[in-house]
Amino acid sequence: MKTMTCRQLGGPCDLAHRGETHDDVINAQDQHLKAAERDGDAARQPARDEMKARWRHPRRSLGWYREMKQAFADLPED
């Protein structure tokens, strides 16, 4: 398991996500930002909008995705 924070994933806070793969933490971040949107959390809305745009334009977002994958790979195991 590795830990990646909201901030490392391009978000505004230090909430830690744990997962076996980069997809786990990216999905956890997606859920986290969705919950923030439901709660009307304005501080996290820009990050949420960015994440939504990534799903809408997957090809354009490939660079970000690769970066996150690499960042995850470079992290030490917990």
Ligand SMILES: [Zn+2]
């Ligand atoms: Zn956050």
